[in-house]
Amino acid sequence: MIxxxxxxxxINLFLYVTGIRSDGYHSIQSLFQFLNYGDTLKIIPNKTGNIELFSEKKLFLNRENTIINAAQLLKSKALYYKKTNCTNLGxxxxxxxxxxxxxGLGGGSSNAATVLIVLNQLWKIKFTLTELAEFSLKIGSDIPAFVMGKTSVIEGIGEIIHPIKxxxxxYLVIYPKIHILTKNIFSSFLLKNKTQxxxxxxxxxSPFSNDxxxxxxxxxxxxxKLISILSLYAPTRITGTGSCVFAEFNDKxxxxxxxxxLPKNIEGFIAKSVDISPLHHIFYEKKTHIFN
Structure with a gap:
């Protein structure tokens, strides 16, 4: 068993704010592109009733985050909708x-989506992807797109997903070692600057940009400064509301x-775009081999 x-x-190839709702959430339009680069999660189900998260060095991470929240949410929804009688899922x-x-590369949202999809199968709960995506909005607005797993134009607050090819x-992605909180950037956005x-x-x-x-x-x-440096060679912009900047190329x-x-002290990586999430590729290409 895997x-x-x-x-x-x-990466967000474009990101526009089209309005701010009465509840304070921002309405957006964004092009959501998966990369063949990311984290990995080893997930071992049990019946202890506990959700435990460890680092790659097997250090216990005793703090609230999207991974723990996703697993706990899935468990509570499964019990509420009577998808399981097991109260000690762990x-x-x-x-x-x-x-x-x-x-701005969506790590926390991607982690949550992987947990939702994999534990949905390992715990034999069998929610649909659409149901998982709907639940996941409670944790974060990017998670539904990761759950659905296809390059898409995203609208609304993240719940309206239009798959495209x-x-x-x-992509050359540069990381400036700056941690930006999404909520701080959204709260700085002025309604007068919204895009139609x-x-x-x-x-x-149309030409892509980021509001x-x-x-x-x-x-x-x-x-x-990083945008200025990379822009000498190719059009460059930020992704999401994060600190990474990227440039697009036709070949590796x-x-x-x-x-x-680029200057040697600049950190980054090169990754290829993929229209289907690597997680979905494994699930739906090799599904018969995974859970038998």
């Missing part, structure tokens, strides 16, 4: 972290060449 599961990174989860925290690209909502085809055919970039670069001069060789031209 125990280790991918938890992929994403799991040991080991996190191997590669996605930087606060980077894009040509394979390569557009039809999806118009969005995809939060001005806020982030004003708060963090290092990120502005070009991405590697540009990376080699």
């Amino acid at each position: 125990h280790t599961w991918p938890s992929p990174a994403k 799991a040991k989860i080991f996190l191997n972290k590669k996605i930087p925290i606060g980077s 894009r040509k394979e690209k390569w 909502k557009k039809p999806i085809q118009l969005l995809l055919s 939060f970039e001005n806020i982030v670069t004003k708060k963090f001069r290092k990120i502005k 060789i070009t991405a590697e060449k540009i990376f080699s031209l």
Whole structure:
């Protein structure tokens, strides 16, 4: 039985705020692109009733986070909807972290989605992906897109998902070692700066940008400098509300060449875009081998 599961990174190829709702949530339009790069989670189910999270060094992580929240939410929903009679569902989860925290690459949301999908199967609860996506909004607005697992245009507060197909690209992603809290960036957004909502085809055919970039670069001069450096070689922007900046290339060789031209103290990675989440690829390509 497979125990280790991918938890992929994403980048927002564009991100626009189209309004702020009466409950304070922001309405967005965003192009959500999966990468073949990310964390991994080793998930071992048990019947202790406990959800335990460990680092890759097997250190117990005794704090609230999206992984614990996702497992506890799934368990409570399973009991509420009588998907199980087992009140002592538990799991040991080991996190191997590669996605930087606060980077805009969706690490915490991706971790939560992987936990929801895998434990849904391992605990034999059998919620649909749509049901899991609906539940997951309670934890974070990016999680439904990770649950559904396809490159998509995201609308609303993250619950409206339009899968699309894009040509394979390569991305050079630079991390400035800055942890940005999403809620701080959203709270800095002024309603007067919102973008008019557009039809999806118009969005995809127009130049891409990120409504939060001005806020982030004003708060963090290092990120502005990184954008200036990478922009000498290719169009560059931030992803999400995080600190990572990225540039798009048609092939890996070009991405590697540009990376080699950057100052040696700049950290980053090169990854390929994938239209289907690596987790979904395993589930639906090899499903008959996984849980038998």
